[in-house]
Amino acid sequence: MSEPRNGNVKTLGIKLPDVLHAQFTLVAQLDGISLGDAALRAVEQYVASKRAESxxxxxxxxxxxxxxxxxxxxxxxxxxxxxxxxxxxxxxxxxxxxxxxxxxxxxxx
Structure with a gap:
């Protein structure tokens, strides 16, 4: 899912434990994407997994x-x-x- 072009977006601030943040940052760097893009992908995967629940x-x-x-x-x-x-x-x-x-x-x- 790409960012909407009409500007209809919300900002989400989350708190992560230091260890998880370090891992998240490293994974995003290895994938060559920003933390914001990585977070967006994670949210998309979460929503998709919830939709699949019976x-x-x-x-x-x-x-x-x-x-x-x-x-x-x-x-x-x-x-x-x-x-x-x-x-x-x-x-x-x-x-x-x-x-x-x-x-x-x-x-x-």
Missing amino acids: DFAARAKAALEEIEREAANRRGAIQGLFGDNPPAALEPSDSPPTRGRRKSGDANG
Whole structure:
């Protein structure tokens, strides 16, 4: 995978133990590549190995479904702020904790 030409890149800073850094530097030098290129190759190999795992697709699908649930809840909350549409009902585990003053009849109030 080559570096994107449109500049959409992220910088990653990592801490390595001295011995591993020395080995990594030596391997990159022997291959005639920069540490950045070597790190990029390592990340590409890691991603490829994870994709090959038998349960990866199921875990990715579950993560996507969670993202969609969170987005729907946030969309409903924003729509509710403007009164266009009432917010969609939150799932019980997703409802925010209630805050505020207790009613005067509450036992703890």
